[in-house]
Amino acid sequence: MTEKVDGPKAPREDDTSRGPASGPAETPRTQRRLGPSPTVAIAFLLPAALLLGIWVVYPIVYSIFRSLFDATGSGFVGLGNYATIFTDSGMLTTIRNNLIWVVVAPIVVTTLGLIFAVLTERIKWATAFKLIVFMPMAVSLMAAGVIFRLVYDEDPGKGVANAILTTVHDTFSSSQGYPDARPREGDQSGVVADKGAIVTKQPVQSGQPVLIPIVGIKPNIMPSAAQPAKAAPPGNALSGTVWFDFTPGGGGKNGTPDATEKGLPGMTVEAVKDGQVAGTATTADDGSFRFDGLAAGSYVVRLPQSNFEASYHGLTWLGPTLITPAIIGAFVWVWAGFAMVLIAAGLAAIPRDSLEAARIDGATEWQVFRRITVPLLSPVLLVVFVTMIINTLKVFDLVFIIAPPSVQPQSNVVALEMWRVSFGGGNNQGLGSALAIFLLILVLPFMIMNIRRFRREDT
Amino acid sequence: MTTATASAPAEVHAGAPRRNVITRIVDRLGGGAVQVVMVLLGLFWLVPTLGLMVVSLRSPAVNGAEGWWTVFTKPAELTIENYKNLLASGFTSSFWNTVFITVPTTVLVIGIAAMAAYAFAWMDFPGRDLSFLIVVGLLIVPIQIALIPVAIFYGGVGIFGTIPGVVLFHVAFGLPFAIFLLRNFFVGIPASLLEAARMDGASEVKIFVRVVFPLGKPAIASLGIFQFLWVWNDMLIALVFADTDNQPMTKALQSQMRQFGSNVDILSSGAFLSLIIPLVLFFAFQRYFVQGMMAGSVK
Structure with missing residues (x-):
């Protein structure tokens, strides 16, 4: 496996035992021990040992003790702070969020990384693609947070996420959106409401303009592009006008487009014959519509129900319900490149012969992927997966930056809560220490895993 | 790997297998769809940063009024005013x-x-x-x-x-x-x-x-x-x-x-x-x- 791809970058079992200039014969480990005296070794180690001792090891011990005391550090509370972590409702939300993070984010990142790594093998511009996807790794999580605050802006006119959603939505159902609008009914009106749609009472024919008066439109829904209503120019085609039959300030004649009354743009109009839609038109800014190329005859003109549904404005990404998935999305954006590059390196190390052999034996691409590629990749996939679990447990910056102040409680995670409780206004270093220890306990299994794996591979 | 391909061309050849005809045909057929998917994914990863860059190069008034993607139709709105203000603000x-x-x-x-x-x-x-x-x-x-x-x-x-x-x-x-x-x-x-x-x-x-x-x-x-x-x-x-x-x-x-x-x-x-x-x-x-x-x- 290791001889196939030669290069210092491929992850290999024996990566640790080789250097840039490893000679033909590796010297046995024991011979290295004939070095200088331990005093010299200690001198070389001293700066690192001091720093690690004071800044890392001592704080662990200190935090264990500090977590057993109250906010000011004077009263011993035993495991009280830990009890708070598991009973306080805000804390439980925090833990629930961490759980969502740990379950969702590593799976999504690893899966995407695998897909990207496999797909990049099939394109010529793989290097460019990898650079693009990998680039967020170099960007600070702070900047990534600002980037995604912009992406998730609720206004589809500003936030790219909702802009895409509304565009896709509108492609499949075009609707200007006039909720609560209804026809002006009555004897002199030619239209009537029918199962959410608006239809003409009588079939109409071309040359005879159809007037469709609408009421019940709230001012904030009125499109700014709307022009004063105009009757469609006479002609051979079936035509008419959809307008807001309401004169601001009173006056005006019901059922007739008066000078100050505005047309309703973007309304979908259907010409129906025998229950079948024979033609579709959309109203112009002055509310006029015209069916071109329609066979002569009588039609019922209908404004379908879709006109009267509220128009789609996308999702409230930064609201209390979607905030955690939204931030996980940003996390995936940041880390997918890491997963991809690692997995691609693992992929490059897979012996091609076994893949070829399987293909020659008639295995489909999917079978090759499922039965050979993935099992051979499993060590790399595990590394990526575990690294992502550790990263999700420590996630701080993204939540802090992306969640607006009002939804911070709903998006909270342990690492952020620790900072908030101890420095960000909480001023409770007892609880803060307990949270730090809690976080340490969460990563402890992976710490042990690292040590065991290192011992196994280094000997 | 991002860099191995760029830095060590020998590795590319080591990794590229001699493919048989059938795989090559399958690759061709699937290739078009893969290309499209990859372009879309690439855009997906590029667009957020691009958005930040464009927003930083437009005035607050313009940013308040319209999405950054309108820059493609109105490139004249770009300005380095924000950066000047930022540097002036310490x-x-x-x-x-x-x-x-x-x-x-x-x-x-x-x-x-x-x-x-x-x-x-x-x-x-x-x-x-x-x-x-x-x-x-x-x-x-x-x-x-x-x-x-x-x-x-x-x-x-x-x-x-x-x-x-x-x-x-x-x-x-x-x-x-x-x-x-x-x-x-x-x-x-x-x-x-x-x-x-x-x-x-x-x-x-x-x-x-x-x-x-x-x-x-x-x-x-x-x-x-x-x-x-x-x-x-x-x-x-x-x-x-x-x-x-x-x-x-x-x-x-x-x-x-x-x-x-x-x-x-x-x-x-x-x-x-x-x-x-x-x-x-x-x-x-x-x-x-x-x-x-x-x-x-x-x-």
């Missing part, structure tokens, strides 16, 4: 704070870790294996564990809020990864080289400076770029240990987050400015970046 000092925190940290981590790594790799002393296992264990200790104790300690010695305090914290938490990475590289140095030097009576310091350090350059470069980016991009440590006069860009920007809507001009230009140097480094040294990442995570 952001420059936080830029220099970032530099003054990042550069010494990187140098110190490399120096201190290289010494320790050399000792771990090539010297004999009691408890060597056990203490190295402790270093491996410390690799993933969450920073949160040290915030409170170190804050109290800094208060006692009077360096709370200062740049040296921030730097030392970074150095300490950068060491486990650095020692791990360099030690694993140094053990690969041929023993004969070191033995020859020792036979010639060279001191350990001399061997370290003249033999180990030069031979370790690739690993040191990987470590350097990694450490630099890590510190440059840090927010948590700065949030706790840097006061307003010494705050790096990340903390300066964070303090503007509360009024996100009204501060988009400052935030976008500041965020973009803060990521230019990491991006330049990333593109210039991506080979070392990837190597460091591999060596650090594939244990």
